[in-house]
Amino acid sequence: MVWEIAIKEIKEITRTRQFAVASIVIMILMALAIGLSYNYYQQIQEQHEEARINERVIWEQQDEKNPHSAAHYGTYAFKPKYPLSLIDSGVEKFLGISVFLEAHNRNEADYAAAADQTGLSRFGSISPDFILLFLIPLFIILIGHNVMSKEYERGTFRLVKSQGVNMTYLVLGKWMGIYIPIFLLAGIVFSAFAICLNLVKDFGDVNWLAFGLLAILYLLYYAIFTSLTVVASVNIKNSGLTMVSLLAIWMISCLALPKAATTIIEESHPYPTQQAFSAAIAEDKAKGLNGHTPWSEASKKLEEETLEEHGVTSLEELPFNFDGYRMQKGEEHEAAIFFAHYQELKKIYENQKSGYNTLSIISPYLPVRFLSMSLANTDYESHWHFSDAAEKYRLEMQGILNGDFAEHAAYGDWSYKSDKSLWKKIPEFDYQPPGLTQILASNTQSLISLFAWSLITFLGVFLSARRI
Amino acid sequence: MPGHSSHSWVFFYQQEESSSMNLYIILTELKQLYRNHWLLMLTSLIFFIFLYAAWNGNTNVEKRKESITSALVEMNQQDELLLERLDSLKEGHELNLRPWQYPDQPTATGNFNPRVAAFYPSNLALISTGQSDLFIHYVKPTLNDDVISLSFAELTSPVRLLFGNFDISFVLIYLLPLIVIAFCYNILSIEKESGLLRLVASNPLNVQLWLFQKTLVRFITVALLIVGALCISLALNKVDFQPGAWKLLLSVILYTSFWFALSFVVNLFGRSSEYNAITLLSLWMFLVLILPSTVSQIASELYPVPSRVMLVNELRKEQAAADKEQDKILDDYLRAHPEMVVSRESDESTAYGWWQRYFASKDLVEQRIEPLMADYDQKLLEQQMLVRKLRYLSPSVILQDVLSELAHTSTDHYLAYKESVFQFTKDWKSFFLPLVFAEKEFSSDMVEKLPQFQLDASSLESRYFTNMWVLFLYPFILIVLCLVGKPFSIKNMF
Numbered sequence: 001m002v003w004e005i006a007i008k009e010i011k012e013i014t015r016t017r018q019f020a021v022a023s024i025v026i027m028i029l030m031a032l033a034i035g036l037s038y039n040y041y042q043q044i045q046e047q048h049e050e051a052r053i054n055e056r057v058i059w060e061q062q063d064e065k066n067p068h069s070a071a072h073y074g075t076y077a078f079k080p081k082y083p084l085s086l087i088d089s090g091v092e093k094f095l096g097i098s099v100f101l102e103a104h105n106r107n108e109a110d111y112a113a114a115a116d117q118t119g120l121s122r123f124g125s126i127s128p129d130f131i132l133l134f135l136i137p138l139f140i141i142l143i144g145h146n147v148m149s150k151e152y153e154r155g156t157f158r159l160v161k162s163q164g165v166n167m168t169y170l171v172l173g174k175w176m177g178i179y180i181p182i183f184l185l186a187g188i189v190f191s192a193f194a195i196c197l198n199l200v201k202d203f204g205d206v207n208w209l210a211f212g213l214l215a216i217l218y219l220l221y222y223a224i225f226t227s228l229t230v231v232a233s234v235n236i237k238n239s240g241l242t243m244v245s246l247l248a249i250w251m252i253s254c255l256a257l258p259k260a261a262t263t264i265i266e267e268s269h270p271y272p273t274q275q276a277f278s279a280a281i282a283e284d285k286a287k288g289l290n291g292h293t294p295w296s297e298a299s300k301k302l303e304e305e306t307l308e309e310h311g312v313t314s315l316e317e318l319p320f321n322f323d324g325y326r327m328q329k330g331e332e333h334e335a336a337i338f339f340a341h342y343q344e345l346k347k348i349y350e351n352q353k354s355g356y357n358t359l360s361i362i363s364p365y366l367p368v369r370f371l372s373m374s375l376a377n378t379d380y381e382s383h384w385h386f387s388d389a390a391e392k393y394r395l396e397m398q399g400i401l402n403g404d405f406a407e408h409a410a411y412g413d414w415s416y417k418s419d420k421s422l423w424k425k426i427p428e429f430d431y432q433p434p435g436l437t438q439i440l441a442s443n444t445q446s447l448i449s450l451f452a453w454s455l456i457t458f459l460g461v462f463l464s465a466r467r468i
Numbered sequence: 469m470p471g472h473s474s475h476s477w478v479f480f481y482q483q484e485e486s487s488s489m490n491l492y493i494i495l496t497e498l499k500q501l502y503r504n505h506w507l508l509m510l511t512s513l514i515f516f517i518f519l520y521a522a523w524n525g526n527t528n529v530e531k532r533k534e535s536i537t538s539a540l541v542e543m544n545q546q547d548e549l550l551l552e553r554l555d556s557l558k559e560g561h562e563l564n565l566r567p568w569q570y571p572d573q574p575t576a577t578g579n580f581n582p583r584v585a586a587f588y589p590s591n592l593a594l595i596s597t598g599q600s601d602l603f604i605h606y607v608k609p610t611l612n613d614d615v616i617s618l619s620f621a622e623l624t625s626p627v628r629l630l631f632g633n634f635d636i637s638f639v640l641i642y643l644l645p646l647i648v649i650a651f652c653y654n655i656l657s658i659e660k661e662s663g664l665l666r667l668v669a670s671n672p673l674n675v676q677l678w679l680f681q682k683t684l685v686r687f688i689t690v691a692l693l694i695v696g697a698l699c700i701s702l703a704l705n706k707v708d709f710q711p712g713a714w715k716l717l718l719s720v721i722l723y724t725s726f727w728f729a730l731s732f733v734v735n736l737f738g739r740s741s742e743y744n745a746i747t748l749l750s751l752w753m754f755l756v757l758i759l760p761s762t763v764s765q766i767a768s769e770l771y772p773v774p775s776r777v778m779l780v781n782e783l784r785k786e787q788a789a790a791d792k793e794q795d796k797i798l799d800d801y802l803r804a805h806p807e808m809v810v811s812r813e814s815d816e817s818t819a820y821g822w823w824q825r826y827f828a829s830k831d832l833v834e835q836r837i838e839p840l841m842a843d844y845d846q847k848l849l850e851q852q853m854l855v856r857k858l859r860y861l862s863p864s865v866i867l868q869d870v871l872s873e874l875a876h877t878s879t880d881h882y883l884a885y886k887e888s889v890f891q892f893t894k895d896w897k898s899f900f901l902p903l904v905f906a907e908k909e910f911s912s913d914m915v916e917k918l919p920q921f922q923l924d925a926s927s928l929e930s931r932y933f934t935n936m937w938v939l940f941l942y943p944f945i946l947i948v949l950c951l952v953g954k955p956f957s958i959k960n961m962f
Contacts, residue, residue: 018746047775050781051775051778051780051781054784054785058781058784078777091627091629091630094626094629108623110619110621111776111777112602115602115603117773118764118767119599119868119877119878119879120763120855121768122599123761123868126762130761134757138753146742239740239741240654240657240742240744241741243745244650244745247646248650258631259633262634271625271628272623273604274622275535353627380625
């Protein structure tokens with residue numbers, strides 16, 4: 001019975017002009033979005049590869065110089081782009097793409113794409129995630145808002161009821177009638193993504209499990225909107241009013257609430273300004289050990305401790321160059337300061353995310369948005385992961401350079417120079433993104449919200465059917 | 469819901485004089501609105517969202533002001549300390565500083581006592597966040613800074629940037645049209661669906677005019693509510709009612725009128741409420757969501773900004789080349805800047821000698837990288853130009869342009885700020901470098917003569933009046949075409 005109702009509903013929906021027009025519009029927009037996204041991905045990937053190779057050549061081709069001068073000259077780590085960013089580009093355009101790795105400083109990734117775009121880009125862009133997150137739910141509302149109300153308006157509901165149709169079956173059939181075309185549409189869209197990711201070799205290693213989870217995530221999201229549409233259509237009974245009410249729900253959950261949430265969350269867990277953040281780090285650094293300030297109290301203390309540890313009375317007697325040693329100790333001390341401040345920043349973000357998760361009680365968009373970005377490796381956590389890996393690499397690099405200086409140069413001999421063999425000894429930056437288990441573990445709250453939304457809205461469908 | 473009719477107005481249609489009939493239609497529509505719970509809901513909704521959005525906007529503006537004020541306070545404290553130290557040196561005292569930190573060294577003062585180059589929020593900054601959440605609002609350019617080292621990126625959560633802000637601009641551009649649509653999608657259709665349109669049709673009536681009057685009453689009601697809510701929101705946040713505020717009100721009224729005109733036209737086709745809702749919402753989606761995104765995408769596809777990653781590469785190559793030939797660079801530099809050459813040879817063994825090589829080499833890198841940097845600005849400008857031309861396609865894009873112009877948060881404003889900072893950095897260097905190359909000391913009488921930052925907004929052109937004309941033409945053309953066109957027949961509506 002449910003299946004027959006669903007078939008009838010599918011036929012009716014797919015025969016309407018609005019279904020034909022809207023699905024063609026969505027398909028055209030999606031084709032355009034995939035094309036643009038693919039083009040962008042390919043460009044960035046080529047540029048990053050070229051820049052990475054160039055940067056390595058520049059690093060290795062440095063002339064003979066003091067290892068610490070080379071440490072100041074530094075190198076760049078370029079953030080890789082991941083295949084699934086083709087589907088969801090997340091917050092990527094608001095984050096930097098390269099990190100300058102130098103002595104004494106942890107630099108933030110610079111050159112966010114958004115800073116090089118016009119103000120109009122803040123309206124958003126025609127990207128696959130925009131269509132998946134915003135337009136397809138609208139499409140569901142469009143094709144399904146009158147699924148029950150039309151029966152009331154045409155008077156066919158009485159006929160159906162007089163035939164003794166089970167209302168739960170009727171509503172479930174209607175639900176399937178809306179969901180099956182959406183399921184097929186999503187199937188076509190995700191097949192197109194898969195073909196793109198599979199056929200084009202430039203896309204690198206695709207995490208197909210993450211891809212599959214992305215597809216399931218969106219199917220659940222659409223199931224939630226389908227349930228909301230059916231519940232509204234059953235209860236409101238007037239097609240126009242159902243449409244307007246559903247649109248209000250869409251508008252609040254997808255557009256207004258996320259914007260309002262940013263303000264509420266920023267108020268309770270404010271981010272420091274760039275200047276305040278830098279000033280706090282500078283203040284802490286000034287208090288402690290710095291490789292370039294041998295006169296400082298901290299340096300003197302280190303000097304005394306080192307002499308005592310090695311049982312000698314002068315720095316010249318040490319079996320290594322104290323300048324290099326102090327540089328490394330200073331680097332470690334500063335790294336600890338950076339770590340503490342960045343941890344603080346991370347904590348603020350975690351609190352902010354927790355705030356978004358709490359608000360996801362009133363918006364199914366929020367958990368889906370966060371999960372989708374995470375699975376595509378385009379969320380803020382992925383950026384942190386990259387930034388931390390770059391910092392770890394920076395410290396390793398400083399360790400090798402300072403170690404060479406400490407080991408091979410005499411104390412006070414700043415004219416000591418290393419050659420290309422040392423530059424080549426520094427391994428290339430090889431970054432691996434977080435694994436799927438780690439991604440899912442950091443999004444437990446979003447997963448719970450999503451399942452809660454799915455269950456509650458589906459329960460709503462049953463309850464509405466029983467109330468008819 | 470709007471448009472619930474009472475039988476009372478049917479009586480009025482039976483009046484013979486059309487002018488009095490018009491008045492009755494308007495009065496009846498007003499009565500219906502006031503007796504309807506919908507108006508109360510609408511008023512509460514409009515006031516709530518405007519007050520909330522204004523509060524949000526103002527919170528950001530206050531934070532911006534506070535950060536600038538504290539930077540200025542710190543700068544003044546540093547200046548006082550600088551003067552004290554310079555006086556001590558003059559009196560022959562020693563300072564508890566390393567030699568290169570002595571304030572009489574121009575390189576020390578040029579680097580440790582920078583000015584605050586601030587971008588103050590405008591009177592109407594709260595209405596539109598625009599690009600203000602992407603960029604910082606003050607920088608302190610030092611002697612070592614240049615166009616490459618100066619960063620304007622603010623430390624903001626990217627999630628906040630992705631979601632955007634709930635400011636007045638969002639309320640006006642996105643939500644206001646939806647309020648209008650919800651208020652007007654069924655003005656005519658509800659009469660048809662409730663069967664009352666047949667009664668109307670029994671009167672000698674011009675359907676366009678009848679619907680126009682009904683829409684007009686609603687437009688005036690909503691416009692008054694919005695103007696009231698906006699004025700109260702601005703007043704509560706202590707915004708001065710300068711011309712900018714009146715310009716804002718005018719643009720909002722015109723934008724509102726466009727959506728009413730659109731609802732009027734869609735209603736006039738006499739289709740069902742559901743059909744009207746779908747049509748109007750599709751138009752909203754197209755004009756507010758899809759078109760602006762498409763325009764932005766077209767602009768960045770046609771005029772892509774060159775890769776920043778490649779810029780990093782170029783910069784590194786130039787730096788590496790400059791490092792290798794620092795002595796030659798200094799010679800070339802002094803040849804090009806004879807005014808900098810001191811009577812005696814620059815002493816390589818002094819810190820001055822090091823600084824001279826450093827600045828000459830930096831200057832060269834900057835010069836070589838300048839064409840690349842100019843290419844970025846050029847591409848961004850070309851994007852802007854295209855966006856400006858295509859903005860007429862959607863009233864929402866026009867309003868966004870108007871609001872960011874009034875709030876001084878547009879891309880143009882931030883570009884002007886950046887340019888002013890770059891110019892100021894050059895001025896700052898021009899003040900100190902002659903001292904460095906002439907190996908002169910910085911003295912306390914120079915503190916007052918230090919260059920001061922001025923935001924140069926002369927390159928900004930106002931597009932307000934063109935925007936207003938187009939915003940006016942949109943509803944005007946829609947309404948005129950419907951009113952003067954072939955009268956719609958009520959018969960066709962059944």
